[in-house]
Amino acid sequence: MSDATTSQVTALGAALQSVPRSGWHAATVAAVHRETPNASRLELDVDGWPGNAAGQHLDVRLTAPDGYTATRSYSIASSGSSTRVVLAVDKLPDGEVSPYLVDDVRAGDMLEVHGPLGAFFVWAPAAQTGDRRPVQLIAGGSGVVPLFAMASAHAEADDPTPFRLLYSVRTPDDVYFSEELRGLSDASAPLRLDFVYTRRTPDGWPAPAGRITREALEAAVIPAADRPRVYVCGSTGFVELVADWLVGLGHDPRSVRTERYGGT
Amino acid sequence: MEHVDGNAIAGPLAEFFAFDVTTATGRCVGCGSIAELARAMVYRSGAGTVVRCSTCDTVLATLVESGDRAWIGLRGMSAIEVRRAPSAG
Numbered sequence: 001m002s003d004a005t006t007s008q009v010t011a012l013g014a015a016l017q018s019v020p021r022s023g024w025h026a027a028t029v030a031a032v033h034r035e036t037p038n039a040s041r042l043e044l045d046v047d048g049w050p051g052n053a054a055g056q057h058l059d060v061r062l063t064a065p066d067g068y069t070a071t072r073s074y075s076i077a078s079s080g081s082s083t084r085v086v087l088a089v090d091k092l093p094d095g096e097v098s099p100y101l102v103d104d105v106r107a108g109d110m111l112e113v114h115g116p117l118g119a120f121f122v123w124a125p126a127a128q129t130g131d132r133r134p135v136q137l138i139a140g141g142s143g144v145v146p147l148f149a150m151a152s153a154h155a156e157a158d159d160p161t162p163f164r165l166l167y168s169v170r171t172p173d174d175v176y177f178s179e180e181l182r183g184l185s186d187a188s189a190p191l192r193l194d195f196v197y198t199r200r201t202p203d204g205w206p207a208p209a210g211r212i213t214r215e216a217l218e219a220a221v222i223p224a225a226d227r228p229r230v231y232v233c234g235s236t237g238f239v240e241l242v243a244d245w246l247v248g249l250g251h252d253p254r255s256v257r258t259e260r261y262g263g264t
Numbered sequence: 265m266e267h268v269d270g271n272a273i274a275g276p277l278a279e280f281f282a283f284d285v286t287t288a289t290g291r292c293v294g295c296g297s298i299a300e301l302a303r304a305m306v307y308r309s310g311a312g313t314v315v316r317c318s319t320c321d322t323v324l325a326t327l328v329e330s331g332d333r334a335w336i337g338l339r340g341m342s343a344i345e346v347r348r349a350p351s352a353g
Binding site for chain 1: 265266267268269270271272274275278284286287300302303
C-alpha cells in the first residue's frame with residue numbers, strides 16, 4: 001500500500017470515528033438595531049436554517065484568533081420557516097459574548113450558530129396542537145424574547161386562544177419590542193399586556209416602582225381555575241420566585257414551563 | 265455563577281442524541297421523581313456541566329467538552345422515556 005493510500009484510509013477512519021457536529025450554521029448579520037440602552041436587536045441570515053418554533057433558542061459560538069471559543073445561548077424572537085432569524089441580546093457587564101454582540105457586531109459580520117434548539121419551552125397554535133387552554137406568559141427583563149416570539153406566532157396564526165403577557169421590566173426605556181407589543185395587543189388574536197416596573201414607572205402610573213409581589217402576580221395572571229398553560233422566562237431568581245408563587249396560587253406545576261437564563 | 269436549567273443544554277446534548285432530549289423524561293436514582301430534562305437544574309463552569317434533580321439535588325448527568333472530544337455521564341438517571349411521533353401505520 002502506497003503512502004498516499006495509507007493516508008487516505010487513515011483520514012477516512014478518522015472521519016467515520018468522529019461525530020459530525022450537526023446543526024451548526026454560518027450566519028450573516030443582516031441588520032443591527034439598538035433595542036434598549038443596554039440591548040441590541042440582531043437580524044441574522046442563517047444559511048441552511050430549517051425554520052424554528054416559537055420559544056426555541058440557538059447557541060452562538062465566537063472564536064478568537066488564538067482558537068479560544070466561547071458559546072452562549074440566545075432565545076429567538078422570531079419563528080416560522082424563514083432563514084431570517086431575529087435575536088435581542090442584553091449586554092452583561094462582564095460577559096464574554098454579549099458585549100461583542102451588543103456593541104461591536106456590524107451588518108455583514110459572520111457568526112456561527114447552532115440550532116434551532118429546545119423543544120420544551122415552545123408554543124404552537126391551537127390549530128396544530130389542539131390545545132385550547134389559555135396561555136399566560138410571564139417575562140422578567142430580557143426573558144421576554146421567547147415570549148414575544150410566542151405572542152407574535154399567536155397573532156400571525158390569528159389564534160383564538162386567550163393570551164396574556166405579564167412583563168416585569170426596570171423602566172419604560174428597557175421594554176423590548178415596545179412598538180411591536182402594542183401592535184400585538186391591538187391585533188385580532190387576543191393578547192392582554194400587563195407591566196410591572198421595578199426601577200422607574202411611566203408618568204402617572206398607578207403603582208410605585210418595585211419588584212413584583214405575590215399579590216401583583218395574582219392580580220395580573222389568568223386564574224388557576226381557568227387552567228392556563230404558563231410560560232415563565234427570566235433570571236433564575238425571578239423564575240423561581242414566580243414559579244413558586246404560581247404553584248402556591250393553585251397552578252398545576254406540570255402546566256408551568258420555565259426557562260432560566262442565570263444571573264441578572 | 266448562578267444555575268440555569270435543562271433548556272440551556274439542548275445544544276451540547278445534540279452532540280449525543282439524534283433528537284431533542286430536553287423534552288425526554290428521566291427518573292432520578294436519588295428520589296425516584298420523573299421530570300423532563302428541561303426541568304433539571306444545570307450548573308455550568310469552565311470545567312464542565314453538572315445536571316441535578318430539581319427535587320432532591322442528586323447529580324443526574326455530567327457533561328465535559330474539550331476541543332475535539334465531548335463526554336457525557338448519566339449516573340443519576342435509572343430510566344429515560346422519549347415520546348415517539350405517531351407511526352404512520
